[in-house]
Amino acid sequence: xxxxxxxxxxxxxxxxxxxxxxxxxxxxxxxxxxxxxxxxxxxxxxxxxxxxxxxxxxxxxxxxxxxxxxxxxxxxxxxxxxxxxxxxxxxxxxxxxxxxxxxxxxxxxxxxxxxxxxxxxxxxxxxxxxxxxxxxxxxxxxxxxxxxxxxxxxxxxxxxxxxxxxxxxxxxxxxxxxxxxxxxxxxxxxxxxxxxxxxxxxxxxxxxxxxxxxxxxxxxxxxxxxxxxxxxxxxxxxxxxxxxxxxxxxxxxxxxxxxxxxxxxxxxxxxxxxxxxxxxxxxxxxxxxxxxxxxxxxxxxxxxxxxxxxxxxxxxxxxxxx
Amino acid sequence: xxxxxxxxxxxxxxxxxxxxxxxxxxxxxxxxxxxxxxxxxxxxxxxxxxxxxxxxxxxxxxxxxxxxxxxxxxxxxxxxxxxxxxxxxxxxxxxxxxxxxxxxxxxxxxxxxxxxxxxxxxxxxxxxxxxxxxxxxxxxxxxxxxxxxxxxxxxxxxxxxxxxxxxxxxxxxxxxxxxxxxxxxxxxxxxxxxxxxxxxxxxxxxxxxxxxxxxxxxxxxxxxxxxxxxxxxxxxxxxxxxxxxxxxxxxxxxxx
Numbered sequence: 122x123x124x125x126x127x128x129x130x131x132x133x134x135x136x137x138x139x140x141x142x143x144x145x146x147x148x149x150x151x152x153x154x155x156x157x158x159x160x161x162x163x164x165x166x167x168x169x170x171x172x173x174x175x176x177x178x179x180x181x182x183x184x185x186x187x188x189x190x191x192x193x194x195x196x197x198x199x200x201x202x203x204x205x206x207x208x209x210x211x212x213x214x215x216x217x218x219x220x221x222x223x224x225x226x227x228x229x230x231x232x233x234x235x236x237x238x239x240x241x242x243x244x245x246x247x248x249x250x251x252x253x254x255x256x257x258x259x260x261x262x263x264x265x266x267x268x269x270x271x272x273x274x275x276x277x278x279x280x281x282x283x284x285x286x287x288x289x290x291x292x293x294x295x296x297x298x299x300x301x302x303x304x305x306x307x308x309x310x311x312x313x314x315x316x317x318x319x320x321x322x323x324x325x326x327x328x329x330x331x332x333x334x335x336x337x338x339x340x341x342x343x344x345x346x347x348x349x350x351x352x353x354x355x356x357x358x359x360x361x362x363x364x365x366x367x368x369x370x371x372x373x374x375x376x377x378x379x380x381x382x383x384x385x386x387x388x389x390x391x392x393x394x395x396x397x398x399x400x401x402x403x404x405x406x407x408x409x410x411x412x413x414x415x416x417x418x419x420x421x422x423x424x425x426x427x428x429x430x431x432x433x434x435x436x437x438x439x440x441x442x443x
Numbered sequence: 444x445x446x447x448x449x450x451x452x453x454x455x456x457x458x459x460x461x462x463x464x465x466x467x468x469x470x471x472x473x474x475x476x477x478x479x480x481x482x483x484x485x486x487x488x489x490x491x492x493x494x495x496x497x498x499x500x501x502x503x504x505x506x507x508x509x510x511x512x513x514x515x516x517x518x519x520x521x522x523x524x525x526x527x528x529x530x531x532x533x534x535x536x537x538x539x540x541x542x543x544x545x546x547x548x549x550x551x552x553x554x555x556x557x558x559x560x561x562x563x564x565x566x567x568x569x570x571x572x573x574x575x576x577x578x579x580x581x582x583x584x585x586x587x588x589x590x591x592x593x594x595x596x597x598x599x600x601x602x603x604x605x606x607x608x609x610x611x612x613x614x615x616x617x618x619x620x621x622x623x624x625x626x627x628x629x630x631x632x633x634x635x636x637x638x639x640x641x642x643x644x645x646x647x648x649x650x651x652x653x654x655x656x657x658x659x660x661x662x663x664x665x666x667x668x669x670x671x672x673x674x675x676x677x678x679x680x681x682x683x684x685x686x687x688x689x690x691x692x693x694x695x696x697x698x699x
Contacts (some may be wrong), residue, residue: 192540192560274559280560283559286613287536289619294602294603299519300504301530302511303459313697
């Protein structure tokens, strides 16, 4: 067991006694710093047999070591404080830094991704440790100078509070989950009779391609001003819909053999769909695409029951007209 | 409207509603100038009492400032199996912690949330926004005018709270947090039981700074007569127990 997690090659090749610069110029440096500091620790495996027995270890790794799932660096620190019965108001920074880095090492050995937040904390711990080691100059005489650990203590206390608040909320959540209101509508099984399905733009373009293919290539080019405007075609489409209630997409687009008309009509339909003034729908995949004037103009019966679907040639009255 | 008509009418509205309805909404729906929200509230209270007295399968509860007819806890197992997992997933611990921070410190910026939790909050925040538990309340006046997050009505409903002041009191939480830090974890309890130790008879490991005075210390400090024998027996238990405790605390990377 112990042998399996013996120091990695990184450790054996790194120069021992290299100075540590935890607050290196770039953010990625702390990762290295972690590696190097570990050399200062007594040699031997980072994972012991007892560790497997460790309380709070939850996640199972391939090595069979159970690791606690920590919500973040503060959570990990609280865990260590509790485990080692440290005084949260007087944290031995040297000890906790060592333990913290040891934990990170375990995570690393187990090949778990150590999030950047953990490394940032490692760096601040090492900076704190360094500051604690610095002698205070007598002429500094700043009596009120704060203990450099205070900020960390405040952070830990605050986090501990919200961790508990989260636990309380979780209890509330559990209680509330036992009470069911209305609105739990059984999920509708995908029904083969579902009358109308939304139509994607890609399908529309496919159909357009078909229509264009049907028209065939135009071999003769007439230099002739085509006075086709989008507005005109939009009016035409709406007029058609006003009369018919609904129109087959293919019919509407292929009414004229001229490509430019087809294209502009198609654009008019897209534009009207965008404006919400017409609705595209089909009975099922690959069936005819129908154009309705607007969502409100789709007869309610069509949406709910297929049997009520009128024959294709039977014009549907829009409610506004009837 | 007769008072005896009001109850059934409110019942009808609550019956069709999928969300909590506030007394104000109900009053507006009734559109009766002679009624006040107080009338609506007392009619609802009577309705709730009726349901309880009759032992109905549902009850009238207040969530997020609204009233809702919900099932009773005792039937939860059956309702749950009937709905077959269609209930939304529980919030993750990260989400719970994040929403706790927001709930107590709202309106709050993302940066402040991250400062408290010590981890990135982006992913969790978007989950909470998606689930409608959190909303963007506006922008902070500070540099960069960061977005401000706050909880929603839906948040209250989700946690079964009527209003924000129903949140557990922060002082209570502080003392609970202290106690919890030094309470046995489930894992430890399990292990202790395996070793034949009843966890509740054993004090959890409390460091000197946060440890309340022992009975002996207390008695001495108060100048009370001391039942020495009983206290010493207790202390002995404690010492014996400490040996078991040390088994639980291996040191990572600290091998001699």
